[in-house]
Amino acid sequence: MELRLLSWGPMKLVLIPALAAFTLLGQSVTPVSDSGLQDQSSDLNVNSRYIIESIHFVDQRQYKLSTSALDEISRLVGAKVSSEALDRLALRIRAELRAHDVTFKLTRGAQPEAVRVLIQVDRAGGSFDASVPNLSYNSTLGFTGTGQLTSTIGANAFTLRALHDGDTLIERFSGIQAKYERVGLAHGRISLGFEFDGYQDQYSNSTIAALANSSQTSSLGAGAYGSRLNYEPSATFVLAAPLTLTVGLSFEQLNNLPSAARSESANAVINTLRYHRRWTESGDSTQELDAGYSLRAATTALGTDLAYTRHMAHLKYNYSSRTQSVEVTMLAGAIYGQAPLFERFALGDSTLLRGWNKYDLDPLGGNRLAYGSVTYGYHIMRVFYDTGSVWDQGKSPEAKDSAGIGVSSGLGVLEKGAFLVALAFPLRQGHVTPVLIAGMNF
Amino acid sequence: MTVRASLHSALLNRARKQGSLALLLSLQLAAMTVSSTGLLPRHVAGDLHVNAPNLHFLTGKSLSRLHDGAAVPFDFQLIIASGSKDNVVARSLERFTVSYDVWEEKFSVVRVRDFRRSGMRLSASSAESWCLDNIVIPTAGLPAGQQLWARLEIRSAESKEPLATTSGINLATLIEIFSRPSRPQQDRWSVESAPFQLSDLKPQ
Numbered sequence: 001m002e003l004r005l006l007s008w009g010p011m012k013l014v015l016i017p018a019l020a021a022f023t024l025l026g027q028s029v030t031p032v033s034d035s036g037l038q039d040q041s042s043d044l045n046v047n048s049r050y051i052i053e054s055i056h057f058v059d060q061r062q063y064k065l066s067t068s069a070l071d072e073i074s075r076l077v078g079a080k081v082s083s084e085a086l087d088r089l090a091l092r093i094r095a096e097l098r099a100h101d102v103t104f105k106l107t108r109g110a111q112p113e114a115v116r117v118l119i120q121v122d123r124a125g126g127s128f129d130a131s132v133p134n135l136s137y138n139s140t141l142g143f144t145g146t147g148q149l150t151s152t153i154g155a156n157a158f159t160l161r162a163l164h165d166g167d168t169l170i171e172r173f174s175g176i177q178a179k180y181e182r183v184g185l186a187h188g189r190i191s192l193g194f195e196f197d198g199y200q201d202q203y204s205n206s207t208i209a210a211l212a213n214s215s216q217t218s219s220l221g222a223g224a225y226g227s228r229l230n231y232e233p234s235a236t237f238v239l240a241a242p243l244t245l246t247v248g249l250s251f252e253q254l255n256n257l258p259s260a261a262r263s264e265s266a267n268a269v270i271n272t273l274r275y276h277r278r279w280t281e282s283g284d285s286t287q288e289l290d291a292g293y294s295l296r297a298a299t300t301a302l303g304t305d306l307a308y309t310r311h312m313a314h315l316k317y318n319y320s321s322r323t324q325s326v327e328v329t330m331l332a333g334a335i336y337g338q339a340p341l342f343e344r345f346a347l348g349d350s351t352l353l354r355g356w357n358k359y360d361l362d363p364l365g366g367n368r369l370a371y372g373s374v375t376y377g378y379h380i381m382r383v384f385y386d387t388g389s390v391w392d393q394g395k396s397p398e399a400k401d402s403a404g405i406g407v408s409s410g411l412g413v414l415e416k417g418a419f420l421v422a423l424a425f426p427l428r429q430g431h432v433t434p435v436l437i438a439g440m441n442f
Numbered sequence: 443m444t445v446r447a448s449l450h451s452a453l454l455n456r457a458r459k460q461g462s463l464a465l466l467l468s469l470q471l472a473a474m475t476v477s478s479t480g481l482l483p484r485h486v487a488g489d490l491h492v493n494a495p496n497l498h499f500l501t502g503k504s505l506s507r508l509h510d511g512a513a514v515p516f517d518f519q520l521i522i523a524s525g526s527k528d529n530v531v532a533r534s535l536e537r538f539t540v541s542y543d544v545w546e547e548k549f550s551v552v553r554v555r556d557f558r559r560s561g562m563r564l565s566a567s568s569a570e571s572w573c574l575d576n577i578v579i580p581t582a583g584l585p586a587g588q589q590l591w592a593r594l595e596i597r598s599a600e601s602k603e604p605l606a607t608t609s610g611i612n613l614a615t616l617i618e619i620f621s622r623p624s625r626p627q628q629d630r631w632s633v634e635s636a637p638f639q640l641s642d643l644k645p646q
Contacts, residue, residue, distance in 0.1 A: 044554070045512070045541040046543045047544055104511075107544060108544055108545055115544060115545075
């Protein structure tokens with residue numbers, strides 16, 4: 001039997017005699033002699049016999065968590081309830097989100113003997129966060145970056161972004177995105193949002209030259225606009241977690257056009273069906289599947305000047321073990337009608353068909369897209385192979401290939417999103433011109 | 443810091459200087475809210491048991507945490523005083539961990555220092571009674587023929603609050619828990635008996 005005193009300093013003066021007095025008085029606390037005794041409150045939970053069916057946030061928000069935190073969540077799903085493990089996870093999420101408090105609750109699962117874990121993030125009446133969601137450099141295309149301010153007050157989330165993007169579209173654009181989101185409606189199954197975007201646009205010389213040749217732009221709905229504004233109300237429904245459907249409207253206004261009209265509108269109905277799941281089958285391996293289909297239909301019913309439909313499907317699968325990883329990405333898209341430049345597909349940037357210059361492939365983009373990519377990782381080393389094509393309807397697609405090598409990892413403050421430094425090589429006859437790509441969260 | 447906490451701190455320093463256990467205990471007694479005469483002592487097979495028919499601690503925040511599937515520890519302290527309420531002659535300390543089965547909607551209780559002692563599939567009132575049934579004081583050490591007072595204190599605890607070690611239950615921690623003011627987020631209850639003598643209690 002051992003009575004352990006903590007380091008209380010002067011308190012011992014009082015408690016040591018107290019303990020002695022209790023012992024003399026034959027007090028009834030009898031420390032057990034079981035040497036294996038632990039404070040096993042976690043195991044004393046009657047719910048520890050149940051299997052965790054799923055772990056979600058109560059408000060259904062997509063919180064930005066580190067890869068290792070997501071791994072921890074994946075590991076807990078399928079395991080028996082452990083209050084200790086859930087407490088540890090709550091502490092971790094609290095630290096990463098800088099929340100006032102993070103708690104969890106258990107509810108009955110869909111299957112007997114299974115429970116759902118709902119994580120409640122308490123922002124203590126509001127929170128404010130500043131971050132850099134992405135930052136990248138491409139030796140051909142230059143810098144792209146986004147700065148973000150977020151504020152959450154109860155179930156209301158406000159996001160303000162300032163961005164400069166020369167990577168993802170044919171145009172280079174700079175501007176702001178402001179979004180309000182009301183989450184947690186209908187027991188967390190519905191969220192409503194409204195986004196306003198305002199951009200200034202610039203074009204490469206090759207794009208301007210191509211625009212001058214109108215015969216090449218028969219499927220292009222507008223010329224080189226100098227700025228554009230977007231007003232976008234939307235609603236997201238959790239159909240069957242993690243399957244979500246987003247529906248909304250996009251009222252896009254293209255200004256400073258070279259034509260007499262000076263401005264045109266591209267007002268569209270938007271729909272996005274998305275499935276995103278991450279899971280762990282064994283203690284060391286994690287799989288992640290992100291698949292989705294989006295449709296943007298600009299119809300005259302919305303008073304649009306440009307009528308078109310844009311279909312886009314994506315599939316991304318990642319398998320990661322302790323030392324190795326494989327990631328497969330596939331994209332397919334088609335546009336019917338006359339879509340403006342920002343809707344057209346492009347390959348040859350920092351994430352798609354790396355190593356190629358998108359302006360060399362097609363300075364106006366295309367209305368058809370097919371793309372695939374495989375990345376293999378061993379520890380922090382990465383090698384990748386990309387292949388794909390953008391083309392216009394009625395023309396023959398011409399597949400382009402590229403390969404690259406680099407390092408990628410999540411370290412310290414960057415753990416929430418891995419950084420990548422890579423050299424990418426377009427595979428073409430004659431010569432090889434490497435492109436340096438570096439950045440984080442892209 | 444509240445006025446009560448300030449008073450507590452000042453008196454605690456004085457108690458340290460004088461090394462006076464009695465002062466410390468009287469300080470603790472003074473700092474607590476007491477509902478009197480709600481505790482009924484019983485004499486069962488050489489042990490002093492207590493009943494508290496009007497005391498319900500599976501309520502409020504603790505009950506909400508339980509319904510959310512968390513395991514909630516409760517620290518119990520049963521004190522017997524003799525001659526005067528300040529003269530503590532025996533005490534018993536226990537931690538019980540209560541949880542609520544989200545499927546069966548029943549409570550479960552485990553005595554932390556002896557996992558084999560547990561109550562399963564209980565209603566809320568049965569779980570409360572189970573805890574009281576499992577905190578006792580042997581009557582052998584109690585003075586006969588003197589007026590006694592029984593006092594029961596209960597505090598909800600954080601499940602992360604360490605209580606036991608690989609080498610045994612940490613009695614000092616339990617004493618320390620009851621020596622300090624409760625935190626705002628802690629639920630606490632206190633009830634005491636009317637004065638009684640051992641001879642008044644009919645052995646059951």
